[in-house]
Amino acid sequence: MERHLDQELTDLKQQLLKMGTLVEAAIFESMESLKELSIERVNKIISEDRVIDEMENAIDEQCLDLLALRQPMAIDLRFITMSMKISTDLERIADLAVDIVQRVQDLVGKPLLKPLIDIPKLTKLAQQMTKDALDAFVNKDAELAGSVILRDNEADKLRNLVQKELVNDYMSKDSSTASRAVPLLLIARHLERICDHATNISEDVIYMINADVVKHHPEKLK
């Protein structure tokens, strides 16, 4: 009853996609919890993180089994080892969504400091970069992966914008804003770190496709 490697690789891909969908949802939900300052949403995200943790372990097991039993070569070998790295990045993204809602917990019951503008923008960017990084992986699309890496600058800029505004226009002017400004500042940092992970995934995707090391060599994208 031996199944073919191709089928097993398709299964692995499906598992990663399923994990990706949950992770994207966690990012989205974390922002909704901030918009609504809803403790119910916060608790939901924290409890659902366990499912994502289990998926990382399951994917790692699947990969080790494939390596041991099929002894794959070339692109298949890189696909499997990169899947192990990607599952770790996805799990850490989910952890960052939990980090975000932990900051939201500190804000529940207090009036929001300011209307949310750049943080939702950064959230959208983080979600899209995560989605595109995984799509690039599934479709072996080096161009899409490259576009994710290039968008990382945008994330850095948005994060800086949020930070400067909070420090210069709020905390430095009125000390009573500090306890509400710091969680927002940290949320922007967490979001930017999600974008970093999407960038890491994209680097792995390009490596898988080209067996070429883009990682730490951004000039190769130009």
Place this chain on the structure above:
Amino acid sequence: MERHLDQELTDLKQQLLKMGTLVEAAIFESMESLKELSIERVNKIISEDRVIDEMENAIDEQCLDLLALRQPMAIDLRFITMSMKISTDLERIADLAVDIVQRVQDLVGKPLLKPLIDIPKLTKLAQQMTKDALDAFVNKDAELAGSVILRDNEADKLRNLVQKELVNDYMSKDSSTASRAVPLLLIARHLERICDHATNISEDVIYMINADVVKHHPEKLK
């Protein structure tokens, strides 16, 4: 002229240890740059990060070659795949040292807000956890790896202490402290994240030794 797998695994271990030594030095140096508010040290750490980046790529290549050419089984297979995950964690720790010195850049030329007490403690903890995680890997020491995982709580506590003090005793009382307090608050976060990576490495080490999933199951350590 074929060499034995054992020798190749020893080489791989040496490479990881070498990378670990550089990463530990980067953590130490980042704190010295904060103590001295020295722009020379800042620049040194940023320029040396490239060496660590290259090492991650080299280790990944080495692992892929071993998987393709030696088709290792059981503990050797796990050792090699875990090496790829560990090299990623080490590289991210080095990135966090760079994050720290970027916050130091924002502080150079300004008087320090307060004497540094808990941040150096957290630095020492981060450095020791990183060192112990790698030692646990090299010596296949599950007990030492377990002790790293248990110390992660201590890191969280120290980070919270720093954050609370900065928000409650400084920023909330005197708005003019914000621009000097925020970088310190972020440095504490970066250090705590280094401890998270040391914890991730230790989970991988235990997995490698026991083929058991401690990751996401801390209750197994009790």
